[in-house]
Amino acid sequence: MKARPAFMLVGAAALTLAMGACSSSGGGTGATTPAAAPTTAAAPTAVTLTVWGPQEDQVDSTSWLPKQEAAFEAAHPEYKITWKNAVVSEGDAGKTVQQDPSAAADVYMFANDQLGTLVQAHAIGQLPPDAVAQVKQQNSDVMVTSVTGSDGNIYGVPYTANTWFLYYNSSKFTADDVKNLDSMLSKGKVAFPIDNSWYLASFYVGNGGTLFGPKGTDETAGIAFTGTQASDVTKYLTGLVKNKNFVNDANGAGLAGLQNGTIDAYFSGSWDAANVKKALGANEGAAQPPSYTLNGSPVQMKAFAGSKAVAFNPNAKNPQAAAKFAAFLGSTAAQQAHYDMRGIIPSDKSLASSASITADPVAVAQMNTVANASTLQPTVAKMGNFWDPTASFGKALLSGDITAANAADKTAAWNTALNS
Known part of the structure; x- marks a missing residue:
């Protein structure tokens, strides 16, 4: 157990004396109220997350994926995370994951044309309500539909479009x-x-x-x-x-x-x-x-138009943490960083007005296509x-x-x- 700071001990002693003085006065009942037990922060939950993505996102510790992992840890002190990254491109994710969903990554990036296969293989998790709300807020109807299964449920967090x-x-x-x-x-x-x-x-x-x-x-x-x-x-x-x-x-x-x-x-x-x-x-x-x-x-x-998106594996040992990280990788901040570091044009509608996007005619063209002509x-x-x-x-x-x-x-x- 961690030792309490000295000022806490002094404060506790002063409180005890004060309570004792009250109890000895004529108006007291003679009973004393015990001091509350000190509270300690809950220990973080140990979590291991295996993440699959393209080589370009994980060249070294300064690459986009490791940077996002560090940012996620900072935003979620409730987890003590061990990261295990491996190279599997978005185009290969579907066939690789379905080979053995129980042994596949906890979080992976995929091209949306693989969605049906992944759902049938029970290898892709239905997003929780907060992530669903995020996807709908960030994306056009076309992008939302691109990650919606035939059952009407949303399974991925888009981060870029594929169109011409x-x-x-x-x-x-x-x-x-x-x-x-x-x-x-x-x-x-x-x-x-x-x-x-x-x-x-x-x-x-x-x-x-x-x-x-x-x-x-x-x-x-x-x-x-x-x-x-x-x-x-x-x-x-x-x-x-x-x-x-x-x-x-x-x-x-x-x-x-x-x-x-x-x-x-x-x-x-x-x-x-x-x-x-x-x-x-x-x-x-x-x-x-x-x-x-x-x-x-x-x-x-x-x-x-289609999308590239982030998904979590429902077979993960820690599916809640995996789902949170999938949503984090598709967040507005993560998409902006992806564009800044690799030129990956975001699907997030709010970024269409960012200074770096408006200065890039190709990014503007792609985002306008998805919004208006797809x-x-x-x-x-x-x-x-x-x-x-x-x-x-x-x-x-x-x-x-x-x-x-x-x-x-x-x-x-x-x-x-x-x-x-």
Whole structure:
């Protein structure tokens, strides 16, 4: 037991004398009140937390993950934590965790397209109410839905988005130009990967097409690229691919063209930021996907978006501590630090106004895309039927096999294939 300081002993003695004086006076009962037992702080609970994350976050003690672990310890003196970190990337987390959930990490980072697999393997914990409130406060509906299971429960804390947006040469296009694809095509060369399924869907979803319901989670709803709502988009695309300023972005043609000056804009994600900056320097521009003009009205393109998130393992020996740390890694402060240290663009909406974010056109473009021009990339099993038929449809647009005259029939056949 720790010895009490001398001033505490003196104070206790003085209190005893005072009480004795009171008890000897005529008004007392003769009984004395015993001094309260000294209180001591509860000993911290010993906890071991195994954490999996990408190599770049844990190179040494000054890296993001160790720094966040130290900050968590300082914020939670109720725990005495032994940390065991290991390298497992977000992309590999799902298959690694499900091999043996009971032996997997207590806390790990994952790509949201693995959520269904992790839930089925009982390898991902349902977030407690305080963490659920945090996720809903910090994130857009798309990001919240990205970590919501088919049972309606939330299982991860997003910390960044995975999506695409527009890069452009700001000496060629103004900020107003890049709001509309057709305006851009009237002024310069634009590359877009029509035969890449991940990108092509943006035209159809923008005009009301849906994949597995309005939130992308209802497998029974199927894919609905139907009627004139879809065939009108196909007709538009038959004209787009013939535009003299349109270039299909295949085999890296978009970035290569931006680098050699033959392309003025193309579509990609944050992974290309350094290459674009090197190519354009002070003329680097980035923005959310533009609208396009369909039958005289603007239609906002909507990019597929997913998330990277932090989860805790319900099989952990200390699931409460693990859940708290998962929420901590996705907190506003941790996301800001992640951006400052590694350039990981946050999903937290409140950080869109931070000085460092507003000074970064790529970060602004990604956050605006998620907020204004995105749709959840579905993770249901039947989404597997989407990719190949859509790539083939894009190739048929490029080859001229699909025309304005047969657009309705070709679109209907494509939609049938998507739901087969």
